[in-house]
Amino acid sequence: xxxxxxIREKYDEFTTAEKKIADVILSxxxxxxxxxxxxxxxRAGVKSExxxxxxxxxxxxxxxQQFKVLLVQSISRAPLEIVYEDVTDTDDTRTITEKIFKAxxxxxxxxxxxxxxxxxxxxxxxxxxxxxxxxxxFAASAAVAFDAFHKFTRIGKNCLFSNDEHMIATILATATPxxxxxxxxxxxxxxxxxxxxxxAKEKGIPVVTITGNRxxxxxxxxxxxxxxxxxxxxxxxxxxxxxxxxxxxxxxxxTLLAARDPKAIENLNKSRLAVSExxx
Numbered sequence: 001x002x003x004x005x006x007i008r009e010k011y012d013e014f015t016t017a018e019k020k021i022a023d024v025i026l027s028x029x030x031x032x033x034x035x036x037x038x039x040x041x042x043r044a045g046v047k048s049e050x051x052x053x054x055x056x057x058x059x060x061x062x063x064x065q066q067f068k069v070l071l072v073q074s075i076s077r078a079p080l081e082i083v084y085e086d087v088t089d090t091d092d093t094r095t096i097t098e099k100i101f102k103a104x105x106x107x108x109x110x111x112x113x114x115x116x117x118x119x120x121x122x123x124x125x126x127x128x129x130x131x132x133x134x135x136x137x138f139a140a141s142a143a144v145a146f147d148a149f150h151k152f153t154r155i156g157k158n159c160l161f162s163n164d165e166h167m168i169a170t171i172l173a174t175a176t177p178x179x180x181x182x183x184x185x186x187x188x189x190x191x192x193x194x195x196x197x198x199x200a201k202e203k204g205i206p207v208v209t210i211t212g213n214r215x216x217x218x219x220x221x222x223x224x225x226x227x228x229x230x231x232x233x234x235x236x237x238x239x240x241x242x243x244x245x246x247x248x249x250x251x252x253x254x255t256l257l258a259a260r261d262p263k264a265i266e267n268l269n270k271s272r273l274a275v276s277e278x279x280x
């Protein structure tokens with residue numbers, strides 16, 4: 001069990017006091033190893049030690065000592081000691097730049113550690129077998145959906161993209177179970193995304209969803225759910241970071257698909273040649 005990863009995954013389920021404790025732990029996990037329950041409750045600014053007990057109980061742990069043992073194990077196998085740090089109004093340009101870059105790297109690593117390989121493989125199979133892939137997303141997720149539309153088109157997949165609800169409704173009206181709907185939504189609660197995923201499921205169309213919330217409404221209508229793991233801070237929203245992680249997940253599917261299909265490489269070379277004719 002990676003206890004730091006578990007804390008990040010359960011963060012939204014914590015109470016206000018528990019989030020304060022989680023923030024202290026995630027900001028400097030090495031320091032916590034030397035803490036007592038009293039030290040941690042005082043450092044987090046919570047009312048009593050009972051808050052710490054409730055915190056580790058919510059992680060299904062029996063004691064604070066068990067928590068610290070697991071914390072040591074998590075730190076020892078961490079590929080990079082990069083923590084989420086909030087941006088403050090006193091930070092200079094260099095400090096803010098480093099915090100944003102490090103937060104993005106941390107989000108990618110956290111998602112790597114939590115991403116289910118079997119789900120990735122299943123998604124690749126849906127992409128491979130689909131006669132047509134429909135990418136949908138709104139706001140920041142629309143940019144990710146469009147990038148995927150461009151990327152998979154280059155290896156010869158029949159792709160469509162839209163962030164217009166009327167156009168998506170029209171596309172799904174004639175879609176068949178041989179198609180694939182790829183829904184990208186950080187919250188997983190965008191009404192249009194949920195409705196289109198539900199419509200696709202009613203028609204027997206497979207749905208692959210990329211979201212930051214494994215318990216979101218859209219996952220009820222999804223055949224495969226790929227979850228990004230990011231953390232929101234006071235100024236930077238987790239949706240900002242998740243956009244990069246969503247791209248990395250789609251890049252992974254794209255690479256797996258292309259690497260296993262000689263025809264895809266042939267199509268990619270044709271695409272490169274066609275684009276080269278548009279440049280000086």
